[in-house]
Amino acid sequence: MTTGKNSPAQVTFWGTRGSIPTPGRTTEKYGGNTPCVSIVYDNNYIIIDAGSGIRNCGLELVGSGLGTSENPIDLHLFLSHTHWDHIQGLPFFVPAYVPGNSFVIYGSPNKERFLESILSDQMDTQYFPVEMTSLAANISIREMSDEALRFGDLAIDWQEQVYHPGGSVRYRITVNGRRIVYASDVELDQIFFPDEKTEETERLAAEYLAFVDKADLLIADGQYTEEEYKTKKGWGHTSIPVLLEIAYRAKVKQLAFFHHDPQHTDKLLNELWTKYSPKYHTADPPMHIFWAREGLTMPI
Amino acid sequence: MDKEINPGETIIHNKNVETALNDDQVSMSTMQFSRRSLSTQVTITQRAYLEVFGLKNYPVGVELGEEEMRIGRGDDCGLKLPLHGVSRQHARVYFRNEEYYIEDLESTNGTYVNSIRVSRCVLRNNDQIEIGQAKIFFIEERMRRKSI
Ligand SMILES: [Zn+2]
Numbered sequence A: 001m002t003t004g005k006n007s008p009a010q011v012t013f014w015g016t017r018g019s020i021p022t023p024g025r026t027t028e029k030y031g032g033n034t035p036c037v038s039i040v041y042d043n044n045y046i047i048i049d050a051g052s053g054i055r056n057c058g059l060e061l062v063g064s065g066l067g068t069s070e071n072p073i074d075l076h077l078f079l080s081h082t083h084w085d086h087i088q089g090l091p092f093f094v095p096a097y098v099p100g101n102s103f104v105i106y107g108s109p110n111k112e113r114f115l116e117s118i119l120s121d122q123m124d125t126q127y128f129p130v131e132m133t134s135l136a137a138n139i140s141i142r143e144m145s146d147e148a149l150r151f152g153d154l155a156i157d158w159q160e161q162v163y164h165p166g167g168s169v170r171y172r173i174t175v176n177g178r179r180i181v182y183a184s185d186v187e188l189d190q191i192f193f194p195d196e197k198t199e200e201t202e203r204l205a206a207e208y209l210a211f212v213d214k215a216d217l218l219i220a221d222g223q224y225t226e227e228e229y230k231t232k233k234g235w236g237h238t239s240i241p242v243l244l245e246i247a248y249r250a251k252v253k254q255l256a257f258f259h260h261d262p263q264h265t266d267k268l269l270n271e272l273w274t275k276y277s278p279k280y281h282t283a284d285p286p287m288h289i290f291w292a293r294e295g296l297t298m299p300i
Numbered sequence B: 001m002d003k004e005i006n007p008g009e010t011i012i013h014n015k016n017v018e019t020a021l022n023d024d025q026v027s028m029s030t031m032q033f034s035r036r037s038l039s040t041q042v043t044i045t046q047r048a049y050l051e052v053f054g055l056k057n058y059p060v061g062v063e064l065g066e067e068e069m070r071i072g073r074g075d076d077c078g079l080k081l082p083l084h085g086v087s088r089q090h091a092r093v094y095f096r097n098e099e100y101y102i103e104d105l106e107s108t109n110g111t112y113v114n115s116i117r118v119s120r121c122v123l124r125n126n127d128q129i130e131i132g133q134a135k136i137f138f139i140e141e142r143m144r145r146k147s148i
């Protein structure tokens, strides 16, 4: 796969499961690893979230001869938030142990505790045998400012998402006029269809629609079926019909359902795809929808 | 790898991963027969195929091996698709870490898995690959069976 200038960016799903890893026969198609997505363009390596999927991401990099001490690279990891399923893979990310690699970790500045202490506490010897200080790469942890970040032709901007316990961040990567949005861990139902509309919900809805507008790829939380959502209101995740409606309203071109519920088997996700995709596939304009699966790389 | 496909023909490659389970002289007291005699008769067989539809006088099946299989219009492709919209070297299927992957070879019209354009994708049983006008199913079988 080429990733040079003017070729498409390559988006890879390394983990698509929400909450907890779910290995086993019933989840092998869509995968059991928790969230991690990489975006590679013209030697820029962007990773979003460090769920258990980041382990395979690191192994593949090193396996291809990159991020090794002979061939060090610059890696940029953006965290949506620090719930466990989004950081638990970090201690297993091999390039972080390789001297010479530069590894910058970005997160929200609006946390009660510094991002650095949250991440290093996860590697306290009571929880993990290796301390964060032993990661041999050149690691820096940055709380983001409002300004968009630039890496060559690639730009990243972000917004806070409030309807998730403790909050989370959504990211938008713009490259070659194309837009990839990662917006996991948010309950859009509470923003777009609240019990009572307020100025605040109206503002949040408008902000969301503008951020994901005409995205070439939207990677979004669509954890619950319509049925399940009835008993999971307020848990911080979106229901499938709401995500479909909002994404279509925003003229999204490809929609990847993400953060799959741990109880959802391959069979169920296949059935959901069969149920919902034809309507949007044949709509005018079409929106291509799919349930994100581990081991899939898309040209965007 | 250089095989022309005839309608209805199944090409068998040399892939047949057989793992004979082995256990030295262990017999289980509660069973009528030793574990060894049981396990030596069991083999695990893994087989994978590509089944092509959408062509006149097809389907055709190609069994996948551990070597890479090229798909395209070119004569040197293991799966030759003389069709509109198919590049000379369109895609390849390869076996790594006990999994099959499909990778697009920068084809003009793209490689699709379950209607999504992919650069690369791990293949799972019943995945539908689209290359030009051809629809190709990836079929994988894993069997534990008693050998005779
Ligand atoms: Zn999560």
Ligand SMILES: [Zn+2]
Pocket: A081, A083, A164, A168, A185
């Ligand atoms: Zn969360």
